[in-house]
Amino acid sequence: MANLRELTKKEELLCGGHRACAGCAAPIAVRQALKAVDTPVVVGCATGCLEVTTTIYPFTSWRVPFIHNAFENAAATISGVEAAYRALKKKGKITQDIQFIAFGGDGGTYDIGFQSLSGAMERGHDMVYICYDNEAYMNTGIQRSSATPKGASTTTSPAGKVIPGKTQFRKDLTAVMAAHNIPYVAQAVPSHWNDFVTKVQKALAVKGPAFINVLAPCRLGWQFDPSETIEIMRGAVETCFWPLYEVENGTWRITHKPREKKPVRGWLEKQGRFRHLFRPENEHIIEEIQADIDRNWEALLARAGMA
Amino acid sequence: MPFKEQREGWWKVMKKVAITGNEAVSQAMRQINPDVVAAYPITPQTEIVQIFSTFVADGDVDTEFVTVESEHSAMSATIGASAAGARAMTATSSQGFALMWEMLYIAAGLRLPIVMPVVNRALSAPINIHCDHSDTMGARDSGWIQLYSENAQEAYDNLIQAVRIAEHPDVQLPTMVCMDGFIVSHGMENAELLDDGVVRSFIGQRTPKHSLLDVDNPATFGGLDFADWYFEHRRQLAEAQTHVKDVVLDVAKEFAKISGRSYGLFEAYRLDDAELAVVVLNSAAGTAKVVVDDLRDKGLKAGLLKIRLFRPFPHEEIVAALAGKKAIAVLDRADGLSTMGGPVFVDVRSAMYDAPGPKMVNYIYGLGGRDIDTEQIAGVFWDLAKIAETGKIASPVTYLGVRE
Numbered sequence: 001m002a003n004l005r006e007l008t009k010k011e012e013l014l015c016g017g018h019r020a021c022a023g024c025a026a027p028i029a030v031r032q033a034l035k036a037v038d039t040p041v042v043v044g045c046a047t048g049c050l051e052v053t054t055t056i057y058p059f060t061s062w063r064v065p066f067i068h069n070a071f072e073n074a075a076a077t078i079s080g081v082e083a084a085y086r087a088l089k090k091k092g093k094i095t096q097d098i099q100f101i102a103f104g105g106d107g108g109t110y111d112i113g114f115q116s117l118s119g120a121m122e123r124g125h126d127m128v129y130i131c132y133d134n135e136a137y138m139n140t141g142i143q144r145s146s147a148t149p150k151g152a153s154t155t156t157s158p159a160g161k162v163i164p165g166k167t168q169f170r171k172d173l174t175a176v177m178a179a180h181n182i183p184y185v186a187q188a189v190p191s192h193w194n195d196f197v198t199k200v201q202k203a204l205a206v207k208g209p210a211f212i213n214v215l216a217p218c219r220l221g222w223q224f225d226p227s228e229t230i231e232i233m234r235g236a237v238e239t240c241f242w243p244l245y246e247v248e249n250g251t252w253r254i255t256h257k258p259r260e261k262k263p264v265r266g267w268l269e270k271q272g273r274f275r276h277l278f279r280p281e282n283e284h285i286i287e288e289i290q291a292d293i294d295r296n297w298e299a300l301l302a303r304a305g306m307a
Numbered sequence: 308m309p310f311k312e313q314r315e316g317w318w319k320v321m322k323k324v325a326i327t328g329n330e331a332v333s334q335a336m337r338q339i340n341p342d343v344v345a346a347y348p349i350t351p352q353t354e355i356v357q358i359f360s361t362f363v364a365d366g367d368v369d370t371e372f373v374t375v376e377s378e379h380s381a382m383s384a385t386i387g388a389s390a391a392g393a394r395a396m397t398a399t400s401s402q403g404f405a406l407m408w409e410m411l412y413i414a415a416g417l418r419l420p421i422v423m424p425v426v427n428r429a430l431s432a433p434i435n436i437h438c439d440h441s442d443t444m445g446a447r448d449s450g451w452i453q454l455y456s457e458n459a460q461e462a463y464d465n466l467i468q469a470v471r472i473a474e475h476p477d478v479q480l481p482t483m484v485c486m487d488g489f490i491v492s493h494g495m496e497n498a499e500l501l502d503d504g505v506v507r508s509f510i511g512q513r514t515p516k517h518s519l520l521d522v523d524n525p526a527t528f529g530g531l532d533f534a535d536w537y538f539e540h541r542r543q544l545a546e547a548q549t550h551v552k553d554v555v556l557d558v559a560k561e562f563a564k565i566s567g568r569s570y571g572l573f574e575a576y577r578l579d580d581a582e583l584a585v586v587v588l589n590s591a592a593g594t595a596k597v598v599v600d601d602l603r604d605k606g607l608k609a610g611l612l613k614i615r616l617f618r619p620f621p622h623e624e625i626v627a628a629l630a631g632k633k634a635i636a637v638l639d640r641a642d643g644l645s646t647m648g649g650p651v652f653v654d655v656r657s658a659m660y661d662a663p664g665p666k667m668v669n670y671i672y673g674l675g676g677r678d679i680d681t682e683q684i685a686g687v688f689w690d691l692a693k694i695a696e697t698g699k700i701a702s703p704v705t706y707l708g709v710r711e
Contacts, residue, residue, distance in 0.1 A: 040522035044387070055530035065519040067390050068529035069413060073383035076375060080345055080387025080395070081519055083371040087342035087393055090369060094520055116383065119376030 002197035023226025025216035036200035044078035046108030047071035072112040075120035106147035134218040159276035184210035186246035191233035223272025235267040328491035331463040333358035338506035342393035345373035345384035349403035378403035382410035389419035392518030401428035415450025420473035437676020438488040452482040453618040548619040581610025583691040622658035633695035672707040
C-alpha cells in the first residue's frame, strides 16, 4: 500500500517541461510508476508520444538513465540492458542494485512490439514492462490499433456512412500476458493511484518479468476536455470497461470492485470518438459493447473466484 | 590427445588447427568473452551460436547469452547491452541480417561499438541458403564498419581486431566481420589460433564514456532530433568514418606483433607491376590468386586487389593501388540491380574517376552460392587483355556463369 504523504516527498524522476498535451495521461502514469521505485532504475521506451515529448534534443525530462531504441523493441532493448547488468554485476563492475522498466504505448506493445515483449517475458528477464494504453496510435495521429475499442472512430477506422468506426473488439492483452505465466501481471489506471503505485511496487519486487497494462486516455484521440482526464479514467473503472486486477503467480485477484457497475453508455457519451454511436442506426453497437463488457466482467469474476 | 579433449577442449591444447570458419569465429568469440551475446539461429550462421552456447553451458565464458526470438530483437538487445556499457555481440546471415536492418542504423547512430560476425548468404526471393554478398551490401550505407575475410584465419583475425577498432575512442562504431557462407563458414581449413591470454590482453576492457548503468550520471540515449540537430549528429557519424582507416591500420600493426600476420586496408596480390587487375572480396580472392599465378606463368601481367575494409571505403589507397593499370575488372558477388553494375564496381569506378586511364568493367558472379572457378576468372583476365589492347569495352557489366 502506497502512502501519499511519503510519495509526495520523493523526487519527480520525470521532470516538467516535457511537451505532452495538457490532459495527457501518459506522463501521469510514468510519474506515478517512478514514485514506486526505491532503487536506481533504468528506463527504456518504445517510439511513441511518451518518447517524442520527453527527449527532444538537447533536452530530456528523464532524471534516470533512459534509452529509446525503436518502435517495436522496448522489451528486447531492456532485456539487453538487464543482461548487461547481470554480466557486469557478476564481474564486479557494478555493485548497486538496479531496476529496469520499459514503457510502450499500445501500438508498441499490443501490435508491432508484441513479439519482442512476448520473447522478453518468456526469457524471464528481471524487468517490468508497463504499457500505457491510450487505445490507438496517437503519436502518428490517432490510427486504430488492436487496443482500440469497438465502435471508436479513429483516422484509420473513421465513422463513415457505411462503417461505424472500428468493427472489432479490442485484444485482451493483459490476459494474454497472464497466459505467459510470469510472476506478476496487472491492469491499472492512474485515477486509482494507490492501486497503480502498489502494483508497480509489487511488479518491481518480484524476481523475473512483470507486466502492467495501465489505461492512459488521450484527450485528442478520445475527444474530451483536458480537465476531464481523471474523470474519464474513473468512468472506465466504474463501468468495468477497464477492471482493476492482478494476476500474482497465477492467482487472479480483483483489486477494486466498483460498488455499482455503471452502464457504459454514459461513459461513451463523454468521448467524441464514440459520438456516432448515438445515432439511431448505430445504437445497437452500444448494446454490443455493453454485452461484451458484461461477458468479460463475469469471466473476470469467475477467474478471481468471485462469481 | 585423449578423445574427450579432442572432442570438447581441443582448443586448450592445440594452436594450429583444421577448423571451419564458423568454428574459428566461435573460438574468437570465446576468447573475446563478451559480456552479452544476443543471437538467433539462421543458416549458415547457426553453428556459431550453437558452438558459443556450449561455451556458455560449460562455463568457458562469463557471457550472459540472450536467446532472443528474432534477429530484430537480437540487434535490439545487443544495442541495449552495449548502451549499458557491456561488450556486446551477435551474429547473423541473410534474412536475419535483413530483419536487423532497421536496428543496424540505430546501432551506428548511437555510436555503439557492437561487433558482429556475418556469414554472407543470398537474400530471398527465391530463397537460397548459399553464399553471396547481397545481405551485407544492403547495409553498406548504415554506418557500420565492414571487414571482409577471405578464409577462416582472416575471419578469426578480423573479429579479434574488430573489437579494438569498434571501441577505439576516435571511432565508436559498430563493426561487422563478413565471411562467405558455406565456402568458408563450413569449409575446413588450416588456421592458427592465438592463446586466450594473448587475445584477452590485446582486446583489453571496454571503458565506455557513457553508460545506462552509470545511474549516478543519468544520460538519455536515443533522444529525438528535429531539423535543428539531426544533421549535426549525422555529420559526426560521417566524421567518425574518416578516423577508421588509421585505426584499422594501427590495430593491424599491433595485431601483427601478437600473431605474425599482417593486414592492411586491402591485400594487393602481385599488383604492383600488374597491367590487368581484378578486384574482389572474400573467398573468391583465394581462387583468383591461383589464376593470377597461372597467368603470370603464361606471361600475362595479372594482379589482384582484395578489399578487406569496404566500409568506410579506402578510396585514396585503392586508387593509388589501381592507378596506371590498363584494365580492371571488379567482381561483385551482389547485384545492385541498378543496371550499372554491382556495389563494389560502382564504388571502385567512382573512386577511379579522377585517376588516369584504366578501362573498368564489372562482373556479377556467384549469386546464391554459384561456384566461380579458375577458368572463369582467367576468362575475365583475357577479356581485360583484349580491352587493354583495343581500348574498347564490349560490355561494361557482365553476368558471369549464369544461363542467359
